[in-house]
Amino acid sequence: MLKIGIIGCGKIARVRHIPEYLENPNVDVVAYYNRTFEVAQSYEKTNGGKAYASIEELLNSDVDAVSVLVPNRDHAAVTIQALKAGKHVLCEKPMATTLEDSLEMVKTSRETGKILLIGQNQRLAKSHVKAREIIESGELGEIIAFQTHFAHPGPEGWTGKKDSWFFDKKVASFGVMADLGVHKTDVLHYLTGQRIVKTFAELKTLNKKYSNGTPISVDDNAFAIYTLENGAVGTMHVSWTNYGEEDNSTIIYLEKGKIRCYDNDEYSLIVENSDGTSINYILDVLTSNKEQTTGGRTSTGVIDEFINRILTGTPSLLEGESVIDSMKVIFANEISARDSSIVGIE
Numbered sequence: 001m002l003k004i005g006i007i008g009c010g011k012i013a014r015v016r017h018i019p020e021y022l023e024n025p026n027v028d029v030v031a032y033y034n035r036t037f038e039v040a041q042s043y044e045k046t047n048g049g050k051a052y053a054s055i056e057e058l059l060n061s062d063v064d065a066v067s068v069l070v071p072n073r074d075h076a077a078v079t080i081q082a083l084k085a086g087k088h089v090l091c092e093k094p095m096a097t098t099l100e101d102s103l104e105m106v107k108t109s110r111e112t113g114k115i116l117l118i119g120q121n122q123r124l125a126k127s128h129v130k131a132r133e134i135i136e137s138g139e140l141g142e143i144i145a146f147q148t149h150f151a152h153p154g155p156e157g158w159t160g161k162k163d164s165w166f167f168d169k170k171v172a173s174f175g176v177m178a179d180l181g182v183h184k185t186d187v188l189h190y191l192t193g194q195r196i197v198k199t200f201a202e203l204k205t206l207n208k209k210y211s212n213g214t215p216i217s218v219d220d221n222a223f224a225i226y227t228l229e230n231g232a233v234g235t236m237h238v239s240w241t242n243y244g245e246e247d248n249s250t251i252i253y254l255e256k257g258k259i260r261c262y263d264n265d266e267y268s269l270i271v272e273n274s275d276g277t278s279i280n281y282i283l284d285v286l287t288s289n290k291e292q293t294t295g296g297r298t299s300t301g302v303i304d305e306f307i308n309r310i311l312t313g314t315p316s317l318l319e320g321e322s323v324i325d326s327m328k329v330i331f332a333n334e335i336s337a338r339d340s341s342i343v344g345i346e
């Protein structure tokens, strides 16, 4: 049995990582560390295992692997510390808050020989996996254009707090552009098999306020016009101010048809052919914050992917190195919005 440690015992630990570890027959969750010790102790009480008072003590224990589930600012430092201590790491998104840190995480993984996966769970969503297969087969021809959205009412519903760290630039570093935008930017890379080579982005704080009425210190809406390697152009809009139903859809327009992922309540994937025929797939429902907050579906497949990677050595869809291109786009979006300029991405 693999021994797992949880570093950062907050919401994602509670509703996603720990439940998915508990469902995996090959692991035991044996260790918890949280900046506030009492929080780690509460997990020890409910789930068994041991709460540690310091990260060093946890990393000196015999755990084989850890989930890094702390706020964005500390992803890189904690991940690098854990890799150097000889632990495999599954780190949540966004990978890091600078490109240098993202690259250092990958380098440390390579040097230590320890696995580094990033929680880009949307790559594992069944509609995306099937859509990628269809696009890769070439049956619908070249990609011409695309649009992708991730919009919900904001992290307050997830954290239960009006003024959470998600709104604090010093801790989160980014707003919705990286919180949700890293998912959709990454999905575009995954679906199309191409890199985004150019962006023009707007990051705005349009509506979201702290409880004292002042605007939050990060963007609550982000818009980007992306260009792919083959010249296809499309848009991404991510938002924390969609006060209706969550929108998590992606549409790809190709020479011989159109692929619609998660933009229909009944069908998770719809393929519309240019001859007027279409195929509707019922594959899954994308795991959403709302469902997990209300105790619904728990499995994103991320934990099984991590454990399988450790036990079999089979390369994973979530390798740290494969997320670097998406992080480059995130940082390019920041520059583009700051300078009102079109930014090329190497």
Ligand SMILES: NC(=O)c1ccc[n+]([C@@H]2O[C@H](COP(=O)([O-])OP(=O)(O)OC[C@H]3O[C@@H](n4cnc5c(N)ncnc54)[C@H](O)[C@@H]3O)[C@@H](O)[C@H]2O)c1
Pocket (backbone or CB within 6 Å): 007, 008, 009, 010, 011, 012, 013, 033, 034, 035, 036, 039, 069, 070, 071, 072, 074, 092, 093, 094, 119, 120, 121, 159, 165, 179
């Ligand atoms: N993949 C996804 O779709 C998804 C969804 C939600 C959150 N996340 C990511 O998961 C991470 C955690 O988010 P959350 O919603 O669980 O936040 P949270 O605030 O609920 O939990 C974070 C926990 O970490 C603790 N903490 C803070 N700094 C720490 C440190 N240096 N060492 C140890 N513990 C520390 C806090 O006390 C808190 O208990 C974030 O990076 C977020 O972006 C990913």
